[in-house]
Amino acid sequence: MHTKIIFLDVDGTLVDYQGRLPDSARLAVRQARANGHRVYICTGRSRAEIYPFLWEIGLDGMIGGNGSYVEDAGEVILHQMMTAAQCRAVVDWLQARGLPFYLESNSGLYASVDFASGAADAVREYSCRKNGDDGTMTVQQAFPDMIYDGELYRADVNKISFVLRSIQDYEDAAAAFPDLKAGTWGGSGERALFGDLGVKNITKAHAIDTLLNHLHADRADTIAFGDAKVDIPMLKYCAYGVAMGNGGDEIREMADLVTDDVEQDGLLHAFCRLRLI
Structure with missing residues (x-):
């Protein structure tokens, strides 16, 4: 399989709504990266809210602020702030x-x-x-x-x-x-x-495009995971979009795949189904 670039929303996708990281999600991310895939979180959270237990999974980087901030391997690629x-x-x-x-x-x-x-x-x-x-x-x-x-x-x-x-x-x-x-x-x-x-004019999709240009990567190799309406532009932009079972009606209806709830090992099941691991 070609190296895939995976984008994960955080709340309701990587962690549950109480901020707990399922062991199965940790395993999925680590195995996918061991298989050569790149994994980024793509979230509304700012970097200050990405706590050590999330970085310890071994993420390649992050998109934060719903697209206002992009980081790859510790390098800041984009950061647009209010004046x-x-x-x-x-x-x-x-x-x-x-x-x-x-x-x-x-x-x-x-x-x-x-x-x-x-x-x-x-x-x-x-x-x-x-x-x-x-x-x-x-x-x-x-x-x-x-x-x-x-x-x-x-x-x-x-x-x-x-x-x-x-x-x-x-x-x-x-x-x-x-x-x-x-x-x-x-x-x-x-x-x-x-x-x-x-x-203004910031979306997760725009930020992903910025990161792909930096990586010289192909949009055809992207997979996005999310659970909320704000994640829809990200799923639409990426080649393949996965909605969590706990997601809202709109995102589940437009996704290429609907997996299980975050608390029911949804991320792991989707990674297996997509042969990322």
Whole structure:
């Protein structure tokens, strides 16, 4: 088999929605790399949220910030950030509106002083929806390394996430900052729990294209794995797209293959079926 370049979303694909890495996923990645394939994570997380236990799998690199950051073998290939002026304007707007938020930077996650209390309900609801549990997840569990006393006017921010009181907060943010890319997560439409603002014209697909050019690699040898709507451009761009069984309806309907849930060894089963291992 030709060397394949594999792109893995993190939350809901490589790890479960509580951030736990299945042993089967670790085994799948390590065996695929031992067979000569290259494996990258392609995630909405910033580099500060890629904890050592993930790097210890032996990843070749990462795409972060939903495409704003690309790293290969420790070399930064692309890093597009909000300007200091854009960050300041968003921080001031969110504070004036009373919306708890955090800044996503490769150096860390920097929260507004009210985020721990203001995001508690949204985090519990996110846990209920994704994990099917009784909503006991805390903000501390969801964001174990969050920084609450850091500088908020920054020039190293990939994107800014904020709690939604209603979908109107997202719509108003999109209207207030047309120079930034507005999105939602934690649910779709009226059920979204968080909004975010980041660099415009950034997608996981664009970042993969940038990485392939750097590697002098062929798009025909790419395979993407994901579970959410934000992963659809990545699956469409790559030669073959795999949706996790726990994924949403949209991504499962458009994928070339639907594997099992992340917690039911879905990654390992797909790697075996595709003869990566």
